[in-house]
Amino acid sequence: MRVTPRYIQPADGGLRCDLCPHRCLIADGRSGFCGVRTNSGGKPDLPYAGLLSTAALDPIEKKPLYHYHPGEMIYSIGFYGCNLRCPFCQNYAISQEFIRGGERRSPEETAAEAAGSGSFGIAYTYSEPLVHFEFLMETAALARERGLKNILVSNGFLNPEPAAEILSLMDAANIDLKSFSDDFYRRTLKGSLAPVLDFIRLAARKTHLEVTTLVIPGQNDSVREIGEIARFLAGLDPEIPLHMSCYVPRYKYRVRATTGSDLLPLLHEARRHLVYVYPGNIAGDADTRCPRCGALLIRRSGYRVEIVHEAGGFCGNCGKEIPLRRE
Numbered sequence: 001m002r003v004t005p006r007y008i009q010p011a012d013g014g015l016r017c018d019l020c021p022h023r024c025l026i027a028d029g030r031s032g033f034c035g036v037r038t039n040s041g042g043k044p045d046l047p048y049a050g051l052l053s054t055a056a057l058d059p060i061e062k063k064p065l066y067h068y069h070p071g072e073m074i075y076s077i078g079f080y081g082c083n084l085r086c087p088f089c090q091n092y093a094i095s096q097e098f099i100r101g102g103e104r105r106s107p108e109e110t111a112a113e114a115a116g117s118g119s120f121g122i123a124y125t126y127s128e129p130l131v132h133f134e135f136l137m138e139t140a141a142l143a144r145e146r147g148l149k150n151i152l153v154s155n156g157f158l159n160p161e162p163a164a165e166i167l168s169l170m171d172a173a174n175i176d177l178k179s180f181s182d183d184f185y186r187r188t189l190k191g192s193l194a195p196v197l198d199f200i201r202l203a204a205r206k207t208h209l210e211v212t213t214l215v216i217p218g219q220n221d222s223v224r225e226i227g228e229i230a231r232f233l234a235g236l237d238p239e240i241p242l243h244m245s246c247y248v249p250r251y252k253y254r255v256r257a258t259t260g261s262d263l264l265p266l267l268h269e270a271r272r273h274l275v276y277v278y279p280g281n282i283a284g285d286a287d288t289r290c291p292r293c294g295a296l297l298i299r300r301s302g303y304r305v306e307i308v309h310e311a312g313g314f315c316g317n318c319g320k321e322i323p324l325r326r327e
């Protein structure tokens with residue numbers, strides 16, 4: 001199985017990868033910062049293309065997506081590698097440490113397996129899918145031919161041209177906005193904020209979008225910062241769902257876990273600007289209510305979902321249109 005490498009060209013000293021803002025110069029025999037895009041004798045190589053760390057049927061609420069095909073299962077695949085270095089990564093075994101055990105699939109096999117699973121689509125998720133841009137582009141196009149939907153779960157750290165290409169094939173996305181501080185993105189995550197904001201702006205125009213912020217005590221949990229995140233999203237569309245997930249200690253971080261009481265003032269602040277704000281990774285009110293009449297539309301308990309007063313994207317009580325897609 002071979003996918004053709006793109007956004008990677010000969011340059012003085014090796015190959016230049018222009019896929020993400022790192023713009024790595026990759027010497028012969030080495031890989032870029034993400035660990036998956038390689039210079040092999042002066043030629044670009046993608047040795048991890050199609051090597052799936054995971055393939056599973058998940059509730060779509062696990063992505064998390066709450067306003068897209070609620071209550072349905074989604075065929076979900078994961079890869080290896082990442083172009084950020086979050087020291088609290090919740091999936092570090094596959095994103096940073098390349099703990100192997102995966103199985104290789106071609107784009108054709110992946111699309112066929114998704115169709116055979118009975119799911120309505122494919123979610124590209126678990127580690128960072130965007131560093132496998134070529135595999136995603138090919139698989140997503142084949143999935144569309146089969147009538148399947150494509151769903152991206154990503155850090156959104158990509159250059160504008162490939163971002164426009166990949167989003168043109170995506171039907172829904174959940175993008176991380178890990179902080180509103182460029183300093184935090186640079187020092188702690190080894191990325192930068194502006195490209196992620198640009199990716200989110202583009203995704204809001206091109207696809208169904210939900211956003212996740214992993215709330216870490218003492219790092220990104222000030223009311224001021226959460227307010228900045230919520231105001232930025234509200235400037236795009238106040239009905240973009242925001243998931244505020246609780247962090248638990250993983251990888252290199254020993255900061256204590258986020259608690260429900262940490263989250264309360266942050267949820268309150270975000271709800272001043274956004275209509276749909278949900279706690280994640282913790283028991284709490286994750287129901288969807290009609291913003292006009294208050295009727296309970298969707299009840300959620302863990303990944304159990306009950307559609308109560310919602311029908312066809314409208315409130316069953318007062319008729320208000322709700323941003324909720326199933327097509």
Ligand code: SF4
Binds near residue numbers: 021
């Ligand atoms: S995708 Fe990987 S190799 Fe390319 S610029 Fe980003 S980190 Fe570097």
